[in-house]
Amino acid sequence: MYTSAITRAVWDGSIPIQFTWDKAEANALGSTAVESFFVEAPRCSYFSLLTSQVRKHFVDMALHFIGDDAEVWYDYEGTPLKWHYPIGLLYDLHGIQASSNKPGARETLLPWKVTVHFQNFPADRLIKSQAVDICQDYFMSMIKEADFLRNGSTKKVMNMSKADQTQLWDGLWSNNYDRFWEMNKKLVTNDGASPRHLPMRIYLPENCPVIQEPVSPVDENDRPRSLRQVLNVALPDLFPLDQDPSTPPPATAMVHGVTPSLDTGAVWASQNMSYPDNFLHIVVLFNS
Incomplete structure (x- = not known):
């Protein structure tokens, strides 16, 4: 079993979310106020x-128009x-990064307020078919790309058995750290050898590529190399x-809602701070 206080802390991270039905949809259907759904999401x-x-929550609130085929x-x-x-x-991209552009703000108030839609899927902006198997x-x-x-x-x-590959997903789906890392450690530890490249993605503000x-x-x-x-x-x-230590840096790097020291070893960060897809997703915040 992989034992790292950092990977465990990353895994246990959660965000309280308030899901609220879109007001325009509710008004169009002449619906009265519907209670929000609250969840602590990993x-x-x-x-x-x-x-x-x-x-299920909104169906239980008597919104019977929501069929199983509603996207x-x-x-x-x-x-x-x-x-x-x-x-x-x-x-980090939308709740924290967007608010970082507001004076005096770097993070939003929790819970994170997310709007739920059951109609008018924006096919020009989102990938369709978001079923669990997809x-x-x-x-x-992403695991293979990493x-x-x-x-x-x-x-x-590819050398993993079908059962081992399934265990990776099942561990994530069931939020079972031990089950996931029993398999994933075989992929990220690299047998002590240095990886050829780092699986890393960097996200800039303003919808940059x-x-x-x-x-x-x-x-x-x-x-x-360091981060x-x-x-x-x-x-x-x-x-x-x-960078002059007395001068504020142009930007800050954020991973999992925290700003790690940029002197952290890049390989260590990749092995311990990546998401379960084994990519180190880094959100860049511009400093005023």
Whole structure:
């Protein structure tokens, strides 16, 4: 079993969410006020894994128009939320990152207020078919992509039995840390060898394209890189190596809602602070 206080803390992270039915939909159907649904959602989970609970709550509130074929979707302050992103990443992107642009604010008040829709799915902005099995397929594709970046092939994942691969997803779906990490440790520890590239994605404000470039964990002299150094490779202006300590940095890097020291070893961060899809998802906040 993989024993790391950091991976355990990452796994146990959660966000209280208030799901409220869209007012426009409610008004159009002449509905009276409907109670919100509250849940403590694991940061590492996905909205697709909560949808059955959300749907049941609103059906129990006598919203019988909601059929099993209704395409449930979510938004925050008018922005549709990508169901194939982990919940914690979505909160950091929209709840924290958006509010960081407001004077004196760096995080929103909890619970996170998310709007639920049962109509008018924005197919031009979200991927359709957010069923649990589709979410599982997407999750496993990310696991394989991370494996390819680390090793130059997907042999580690593909050499796992079907039962072992299923155990990865079941561990995530059931929020069972031990079950998940029993399998995942075989993928991320790399048998003590340095990975070829770091599975890493960087998210900038203002809906900028996601940055995912192959970044080596070592420099040209074969020395291990820090988080600052790998961020400098992708964003040299925002994360300069010669930053004056007396001058506020241009940007802050956030992972799982916290700002880790940029002197942290990049490989260690990748092995211990990645999401269950084995990508280190880093949200960049611009500093005033």
